[in-house]
Amino acid sequence: METQSLFSGFCSNSVIPSSKTSRNLLCSSPSSQSYSSYFLQSKYRVSFRRQCFLASQRLRAVSRLECKKSVEKVSDVISGMEDSKPSVKRKRLAVFVSGGGSNFRSIHQACVEGAVNGDVVVLVTNKHACGGALYAGDKGIPVVLFPKTKDEPDALSSDDLVNVLRRFEVDFVLLAGYLKLIPVELIRAYPRSIFNIHPSLLPAFGGKGYYGLKVHKAVIASGARYSGPTIHFVDEHYDTGRILAQRVVPVLANDSPEELAARVLVEEHKLYVEVTAALCEDRIVWREDGVPLIQSKENPEECY
Numbered sequence: 001m002e003t004q005s006l007f008s009g010f011c012s013n014s015v016i017p018s019s020k021t022s023r024n025l026l027c028s029s030p031s032s033q034s035y036s037s038y039f040l041q042s043k044y045r046v047s048f049r050r051q052c053f054l055a056s057q058r059l060r061a062v063s064r065l066e067c068k069k070s071v072e073k074v075s076d077v078i079s080g081m082e083d084s085k086p087s088v089k090r091k092r093l094a095v096f097v098s099g100g101g102s103n104f105r106s107i108h109q110a111c112v113e114g115a116v117n118g119d120v121v122v123l124v125t126n127k128h129a130c131g132g133a134l135y136a137g138d139k140g141i142p143v144v145l146f147p148k149t150k151d152e153p154d155a156l157s158s159d160d161l162v163n164v165l166r167r168f169e170v171d172f173v174l175l176a177g178y179l180k181l182i183p184v185e186l187i188r189a190y191p192r193s194i195f196n197i198h199p200s201l202l203p204a205f206g207g208k209g210y211y212g213l214k215v216h217k218a219v220i221a222s223g224a225r226y227s228g229p230t231i232h233f234v235d236e237h238y239d240t241g242r243i244l245a246q247r248v249v250p251v252l253a254n255d256s257p258e259e260l261a262a263r264v265l266v267e268e269h270k271l272y273v274e275v276t277a278a279l280c281e282d283r284i285v286w287r288e289d290g291v292p293l294i295q296s297k298e299n300p301e302e303c304y
């Protein structure tokens, strides 16, 4: 807009004073032609009055033409820049589930619909027949079993899992109802790149033993009036990583754990898609005290 307004001022019929003209021409138009028309204009100003009048009329026409060409040239450059604006590389996501996978499905659908600049390239689970694994199979998303246990002897070891994620060129790991401890090997392999959604307002009601309906039962028993999902970075311990995003829902006086779970889950689906979209657009920033923030898409100066 500034460039346009500069040129709209420059292109008006009024002759711009040389000091302003030189500034406009030098800073707003790189083409030498408009500089030469400026140069030509000042040279004719020192000749005789008549020649000067005719010359200045001619030069006004020339400078208007020059200006028009410059505007066209600058707008071509701007539109070229917009076309060639480097788009953010589409991110590759691994999602970990242990159950129904409704958060996984929300994220996958957002990727397919274009709301998220990413793709789910692999699903990891400890339950090969869980709802999330069945959905992934229907969508052609590779399913990987982790961790190796006596019940799942064919599942991957921690080192194998890291290698598989590397081969899928995974950028971010999203835990979505995954109920096993993520090993330190994976955490070290993907620094600041593993996220989890927890169905309470951490740090309350988190840690070992707090998963699924157990969380909502504890919230109700505590008398808390509010709950809601938390998305946080994953570190070596359950639910102690840096908090990135939260949403709040009311806890009603007669809520059952199932009713509260359902209310929180609606917000989980929205929040995880919003946060994943931010991740895939490189909109995570770090405050100087180490708190991660999300940069607003609409107004990049704002973070939340």
Ligand SMILES: Nc1nc2c(c(=O)[nH]1)N[C@@H](CN(C=O)c1ccc(C(=O)N[C@@H](CCC(=O)O)C(=O)O)cc1)CN2
Residues within 6 Å of the ligand: 175, 178, 179, 180, 181, 182, 183, 196, 197, 198, 199, 207, 208, 209, 210, 211, 233, 234, 235, 236, 237, 238, 239, 240, 241
């Ligand atoms: N290194 C990390 N791994 C995982 C984290 C994490 O923050 N750091 N988050 C969990 C998800 N989660 C809460 O959001 C969570 C999941 C499971 C448990 C838990 O107590 N699990 C039981 C086993 C349950 C089962 O096998 O059915 C246990 O460990 O005894 C607590 C919190 C995912 N991984």
Ligand SMILES: NCC(=O)N[C@@H]1O[C@H](COP(=O)([O-])[O-])[C@@H](O)[C@H]1O
Residues within 6 Å of the ligand: 097, 098, 099, 100, 101, 102, 103, 104, 176, 177, 178, 197, 198, 199, 210, 211, 212, 215, 265, 268
């Ligand atoms: N502590 C971990 C935990 O309790 N995670 C919770 O498991 C549910 C999985 O639902 P989904 O499989 O339908 O996404 C979600 O509510 C998630 O917050």
